[in-house]
Amino acid sequence: MSHNRLDRSAIAPELRRIERRLMLKGALSLGGLSMLSGCALDDEPSVERALSAMSRFTDRMQALLFSRQRLAREFDASRITHPFPFNAYYDESEVRTVDPAGWRLDVGGLVSDRRPWSLAQFRALPQKRQITRHICVEGWSAIGDWSGVPLSMFLQKVGADLRAKYVNFRCFDDYSTSIDMATALHPQTILALDYGDRALPPAYGAPMKVRIPTKLGYKNPKYLASIEVTNRFPGGYWEDQGYDWFGGS
Amino acid sequence: MLSSRRVRPRRTPSPFIRITHWIGALSMLAMIGSGWQIYNASPILPFEFPAWATLGGWLGGGIAWHFAAMWVLMAAGVVYLGYGVLSGHFRRDLRPVGPRAIGRDMAQALRFRLSHAAGHYNAIQRLLYTGVLIVALLTVASGLSIWKPVQLGWLTWLFGGYDVARRIHFAMMTLIVAFLVIHIALALLVPSTLFGMVFGRRPSAAPEVSVQEGGAR
Numbered sequence: 001m002s003h004n005r006l007d008r009s010a011i012a013p014e015l016r017r018i019e020r021r022l023m024l025k026g027a028l029s030l031g032g033l034s035m036l037s038g039c040a041l042d043d044e045p046s047v048e049r050a051l052s053a054m055s056r057f058t059d060r061m062q063a064l065l066f067s068r069q070r071l072a073r074e075f076d077a078s079r080i081t082h083p084f085p086f087n088a089y090y091d092e093s094e095v096r097t098v099d100p101a102g103w104r105l106d107v108g109g110l111v112s113d114r115r116p117w118s119l120a121q122f123r124a125l126p127q128k129r130q131i132t133r134h135i136c137v138e139g140w141s142a143i144g145d146w147s148g149v150p151l152s153m154f155l156q157k158v159g160a161d162l163r164a165k166y167v168n169f170r171c172f173d174d175y176s177t178s179i180d181m182a183t184a185l186h187p188q189t190i191l192a193l194d195y196g197d198r199a200l201p202p203a204y205g206a207p208m209k210v211r212i213p214t215k216l217g218y219k220n221p222k223y224l225a226s227i228e229v230t231n232r233f234p235g236g237y238w239e240d241q242g243y244d245w246f247g248g249s
Numbered sequence: 250m251l252s253s254r255r256v257r258p259r260r261t262p263s264p265f266i267r268i269t270h271w272i273g274a275l276s277m278l279a280m281i282g283s284g285w286q287i288y289n290a291s292p293i294l295p296f297e298f299p300a301w302a303t304l305g306g307w308l309g310g311g312i313a314w315h316f317a318a319m320w321v322l323m324a325a326g327v328v329y330l331g332y333g334v335l336s337g338h339f340r341r342d343l344r345p346v347g348p349r350a351i352g353r354d355m356a357q358a359l360r361f362r363l364s365h366a367a368g369h370y371n372a373i374q375r376l377l378y379t380g381v382l383i384v385a386l387l388t389v390a391s392g393l394s395i396w397k398p399v400q401l402g403w404l405t406w407l408f409g410g411y412d413v414a415r416r417i418h419f420a421m422m423t424l425i426v427a428f429l430v431i432h433i434a435l436a437l438l439v440p441s442t443l444f445g446m447v448f449g450r451r452p453s454a455a456p457e458v459s460v461q462e463g464g465a466r
């Protein structure tokens with residue numbers, strides 16, 4: 001994963017731009033899944049179609065398996081991974097920060113109250129703490145300690161249509177992802193403000209991260225900028241490149 | 250010609266076995282190649298699989314293949330296991346026999362004199378097939394447990410937690426690859442079994458072929 005770290009970070013912005021352009025091309029030609037098959041099968045559209053159809057089937061089965069009552073295991077403080085690893089689609093040196101006092105969370109879509117929220121408003125609500133295992137799609141995992149406001153409570157406060165299909169997250173590091181409403185209403189899905197006993201540090205998504213222990217890491221966005229409730233399939237940064245959308249644990 | 254058709258014997262292995270075997274074999278190979286791709290994203294041992302041996306081109310592609318092949322393998326597996334149990338095939342043909350027979354057959358096999366009547370597996374085959382079926386079941390179960398550690402938390406717990414389950418999944422894959430090396434080598438040594446597994450064969454048509462053809466499949 002991290003061969004040639006030095007060289008890569010030097011040219012990283014350029015690389016990313018090129019990668020994105022290639023990705024976009026793929027998205028236009030083959031529904032965003034053109035990179036799925038690799039090797040010689042790369043150019044075979046029927047293989048791509050079959051794989052993406054299977055991926056949608058996998059998503060449906062994951063949604064069926066999901067239960068709002070089933071909780072992710074919570075751990076003792078002694079099990080927390082130190083240091084909890086940083087992970088993003090860029091290097092840690094490129095982490096973006098905002099002034100917490102000026103930060104606002106935009107609220108949009110199928111909600112009755114679209115006024116943006118400040119951190120102070122979130123701090124005024126009851127907080128829930130969880131020590132849970134974060135599992136990355138790459139296979140590694142780490143146990144962390146997050147607290148924040150249950151997303152279900154926030155959705156009720158803004159008068160969200162709870163029968164809508166999706167909740168879409170956009171981030172100020174240009175990341176994005178989206179989840180199903182059932183997972184949004186799961187009791188362990190929280191808008192995390194703290195890591196351990198302190199406010200989220202920049203590396204972990206300051207000032208706000210969505211923590212969803214029933215989903216893989218790429219469905220746990222950091223650096224949150226907006227929440228939208230919608231019935232239109234929103235996709236996401238990695239999902240548009242071929243990761244399965246549901247990404248459930 | 251016509252008269253022989255009147256008492257037409259059952260082709261063995263049954264078409265259920267042959268079709269599910271080949272669908273299962275293909276999907277298993279796809280699972281192994283894509284599994285190696287996924288492994289390379291975050292290796293647990295100090296090596297990576299060479300890119301040419303992996304399927305999918307990148308992590309997302311590997312995952313897409315892995316899940317696609319998983320559904321195919323599980324479907325073929327359910328049909329195969331259902332048929333094997335209900336038809337008595339497992340009890341009759343695959344159930345391992347006593348250690349004596351295994352010792353005898355192993356001795357014969359090492360001298361390249363193991364007999365293999367059509368539709369009848371020798372003691373070593375029975376052991377290998379039963380073993381690989383158990384290993385394949387454990388591979389699927391441990392794979393499900395690391396895919397769904399929350400929804401199938403009891404399964405993850407049975408496998409000793411997420412980290413242990415991940416290593417068990419890898420170890421089971423290794424056993425399947427080891428089985429495959431032996432299995433394919435033996436099938437190539439006795440090509441008639443390969444032919445039989447593809448087209449089926451009639452036990453009455455060529456029972457004598459079985460004696461000392463020169464190899465254990």
Ligand code: HEM
Pocket residue numbers: 262266270273274275277278333343365378379381382385425429432433436442443444445446466
């Ligand atoms: C892809 C390469 C493969 C080849 C060339 C191959 C070949 C064969 C052949 C020729 C037989 C029949 C042996 C006989 O009649 O004496 C057989 C049976 C069998 N093979 Fe494979 N095989 C392959 C892959 C696999 C895989 C991946 C598995 C499971 C992990 C597997 C499991 C079995 C089992 C359990 C049987 C016994 C089937 C029964 O009668 O119920 N094979 N194979």
